[in-house]
Amino acid sequence: xxxxxxxxxxxxxxxxxxxxxxxxxxxxxxxxxxxxxxxxxxxxxxxxxxxxxxxxxxxxxxxxxxxxxxxxxxxxxxxxxxxxxxxxxxxxxxxxxxxxxxxxxxxxxxxxxxxxxxxxxxxxxxxxxxxxxxxxxxxxxxxxxxxxxxxxxxxxxxxxxxxxxxxxxxxxxxxxxxxxxxxxxxxxxxxxxxxxxxxxxxxxxxxxxxxxxxxxxxxxxxxxxxxxxxxxxxxxxxxxxxxxxxxxxxxxxxxxxxxxxxxxxxxxxxxxxxxxxxxxxxxxxxxxxxxxxxxxxxxxxxxxxxxxxxxxxxxxxxxxxxxxxxxxxxxxxxxxx
Amino acid sequence: xxxxxxxxxxxxxxxxxxxxxxxxxxxxxxxxxxxxxxxxxxxxxxxxxxxxxxxxxxxxxxxxxxxxxxxxxxxxxxxxxxxxxxxxxxxxxxxxxxxxxxxxxxxxxxxxxxxxxxxxxxxxxxxxxxxxxxxxxxxxxxxxxxxxxxxxxxxxxxxxxxxxxxxxxxxxxxxxxxxxxxxxxxxxxxxxxxxxxxxxxxxxxxxxxxxxxxxxxxxxxxxxxxxxxxxxxxxxxxxxxxxxxxxxxxxxxxxxxxxxxxxxxxxxxxxxxxxxxxxxxxxxxxxxxxxxxxxxxxxxxxxxxxxxxxxxxxxxxxxxxxxxxxxx
Numbered sequence: 001x002x003x004x005x006x007x008x009x010x011x012x013x014x015x016x017x018x019x020x021x022x023x024x025x026x027x028x029x030x031x032x033x034x035x036x037x038x039x040x041x042x043x044x045x046x047x048x049x050x051x052x053x054x055x056x057x058x059x060x061x062x063x064x065x066x067x068x069x070x071x072x073x074x075x076x077x078x079x080x081x082x083x084x085x086x087x088x089x090x091x092x093x094x095x096x097x098x099x100x101x102x103x104x105x106x107x108x109x110x111x112x113x114x115x116x117x118x119x120x121x122x123x124x125x126x127x128x129x130x131x132x133x134x135x136x137x138x139x140x141x142x143x144x145x146x147x148x149x150x151x152x153x154x155x156x157x158x159x160x161x162x163x164x165x166x167x168x169x170x171x172x173x174x175x176x177x178x179x180x181x182x183x184x185x186x187x188x189x190x191x192x193x194x195x196x197x198x199x200x201x202x203x204x205x206x207x208x209x210x211x212x213x214x215x216x217x218x219x220x221x222x223x224x225x226x227x228x229x230x231x232x233x234x235x236x237x238x239x240x241x242x243x244x245x246x247x248x249x250x251x252x253x254x255x256x257x258x259x260x261x262x263x264x265x266x267x268x269x270x271x272x273x274x275x276x277x278x279x280x281x282x283x284x285x286x287x288x289x290x291x292x293x294x295x296x297x298x299x300x301x302x303x304x305x306x307x308x309x310x311x312x313x314x315x316x317x318x319x320x321x322x323x324x325x326x327x328x329x330x331x332x333x334x335x336x337x
Numbered sequence: 338x339x340x341x342x343x344x345x346x347x348x349x350x351x352x353x354x355x356x357x358x359x360x361x362x363x364x365x366x367x368x369x370x371x372x373x374x375x376x377x378x379x380x381x382x383x384x385x386x387x388x389x390x391x392x393x394x395x396x397x398x399x400x401x402x403x404x405x406x407x408x409x410x411x412x413x414x415x416x417x418x419x420x421x422x423x424x425x426x427x428x429x430x431x432x433x434x435x436x437x438x439x440x441x442x443x444x445x446x447x448x449x450x451x452x453x454x455x456x457x458x459x460x461x462x463x464x465x466x467x468x469x470x471x472x473x474x475x476x477x478x479x480x481x482x483x484x485x486x487x488x489x490x491x492x493x494x495x496x497x498x499x500x501x502x503x504x505x506x507x508x509x510x511x512x513x514x515x516x517x518x519x520x521x522x523x524x525x526x527x528x529x530x531x532x533x534x535x536x537x538x539x540x541x542x543x544x545x546x547x548x549x550x551x552x553x554x555x556x557x558x559x560x561x562x563x564x565x566x567x568x569x570x571x572x573x574x575x576x577x578x579x580x581x582x583x584x585x586x587x588x589x590x591x592x593x594x595x596x597x598x599x600x601x602x603x604x605x606x607x608x609x610x611x612x613x614x615x616x617x618x619x620x621x622x623x624x625x626x627x628x629x630x631x632x633x634x635x636x637x638x639x640x641x642x643x644x645x646x647x648x649x650x651x652x653x654x655x656x657x658x659x660x661x662x663x664x665x
Contacts, residue, residue, distance in 0.1 A: 185617075217600075218600050242601060270527035
């Protein structure tokens with residue numbers, strides 16, 4: 001049984017302008033000790049997927065349908081009481097901005113201990129010891145002294161370490177990291193990523209790494225999900241996604257990153273502008289920006305198709321490729337629809 | 338990339354920018370944001386300026402344009418030193434800026450046409466209303482916006498389109514030199530590539546010279562001819578873009594470059610990162626001598642005693658480190 005099982009998740013925001021389908025049919029599994037990367041641009045639904053799992057959606061957001069199971073336990077519709085036993089104990093989350101996610105009016109020690117007392121049956125003294133132990137684990141020097149300090153007395157990198165300490169204090173099985181290093185400088189980012197990698201090996205938890213940085217994904221992740229406009233366009237092992245991308249959007253993303261070889265030449269950007277989630281096109285959401293778009297892409301959405309055991313994508317180009325290679329007869333396609 | 342003429346368009350000599358920070362009770366302390374930086378940019382060249390937050394790269398860009406009055410140092414443009422108020426006004430017709438945040442750098446109450454037209458108004462660069470309008474439409478054409486967009490407001494555009502408006506505004510006075518301050522860091526990857534290409538094309542078409550400030554090292558390598566690395570208000574290394582990436586000499590540049598996540602799993606897994614201990618010191622309490630010594634694995638007493646000279650160790654490759662020979 002997978003540790004986390006998300007099936008056909010639909011999450012919408014009900015705004016004055018209409019329903020925004022932020023997550024539109026997302027399914028994936030996460031096993032113990034694996035690192036899963038979710039990549040996509042702003043508005044692709046990667047963060048909303050995470051917030052749906054934690055059920056910490058903003059006011060107008062709602063899980064419309066689908067299933068989220070942790071260790072076989074259904075979370076959708078389970079209620080706040082159950083979720084309180086899940087958050088922190090089973091699944092923890094760290095956010096992008098370590099400044100705004102810590103309370104500026106309480107000491108670090110107070111905030112760490114609060115989480116520990118709330119989620120475990122430790123008393124205050126034990127919680128203090130645990131908090132100090134956690135700070136030491138994330139390489140904060142003189143943790144006893146640091147416990148009495150306020151967030152403003154720490155640098156951005158240290159605040160993110162404290163967030164990690166807080167998230168891991170109750171030994172969750174899953175850590176969701178929502179753009180954990182986007183606000184940090186590269187040398188500090190390298191420190192945090194290395195810390196996460198070593199803690200992951202030490203504690204054996206699973207990580208969901210949400211990011212727009214393909215470099216971070218390449219370094220950290222075993223498996224990758226690429227999202228566009230609320231749906232998964234491609235998912236597979238990191239090697240498959242990077243070396244054998246099978247969705248036109250993923251290919252476009254890979255082409256548009258500057259590398260050593262592009263210096264002095266033109267980049268190949270994805271044309272057009274990001275999609276308006278209030279006016280979703282009928283067919284493939286990426287079709288309006290896709291250079292390879294065919295007639296069918298504009299009218300009909302491609303279902304998820306297996307490329308191999310480690311790789312699936314939702315792109316009609318794969319069907320065309322199979323047809324051209326003679327691996328598929330036209331009649332088969334017609335009947336399967 | 339366009340032809341680079343080996344003649345400096347802009348020369349910065351020992352530039353210093355110290356801000357005075359109020360410490361309460363009538364006490365102030367100098368914050369040395371930029372502390373003795375010298376470089377030159379040739380005509381048609383792109384100089385990339387990289388470093389982490391607080392290193393002073395943005396302050397360098399703003400001080401060059403005299404958005405801040407320099408504490409010390411000289412700025413020469415086209416062989417002429419910029420001193421008087423009149424010099425500054427003239428200079429600003431030749432040198433403009435593109436800002437990082439396309440959301441806060443455009444006035445929400447102005448239409449696109451007025452945003453782009455404002456520099457024309459300030460410098461009185463037209464004789465008739467019609468000439469102004471034609472110039473605005475021409476500028477919008479340069480950045481891939483069409484005439485229908487002219488009467489709209491900034492909030493009606495996406496991030497990438499807003500940055501195009503900001504670029505059109507920077508081009509309005511027909512400049513030779515543009516300071517690009519993190520112009521693509523607020524944009525998504527797919528949009529970022531569009532804007533980077535536009536900078537390239539505009540440089541070819543209009544013969545522009547850029548100072549390209551960014552923290553994304555992959556972007557900087559792509560666009561720059563030469564790259565300068567800053568740390569805590571000082572320049573620590575300057576060389577050709579390819580040289581900096583293939584053979585960085587300063588220990589800070591080495592670790593900075595090794596920390597960049599490479600979008601290729603096999604390389605990323607095998608990559609040996611040079612980890613730095615700790616955080617960047619506050620510029621209010623900058624270390625004595627070499628600013629990097631507190632995090633540098635090679636630091637000695639000499640580094641604490643004196644600031645290493647920024648010297649040319651091989652042709653066109655400048656480094657400020659006492660121990661270049663041992664480090665490499």
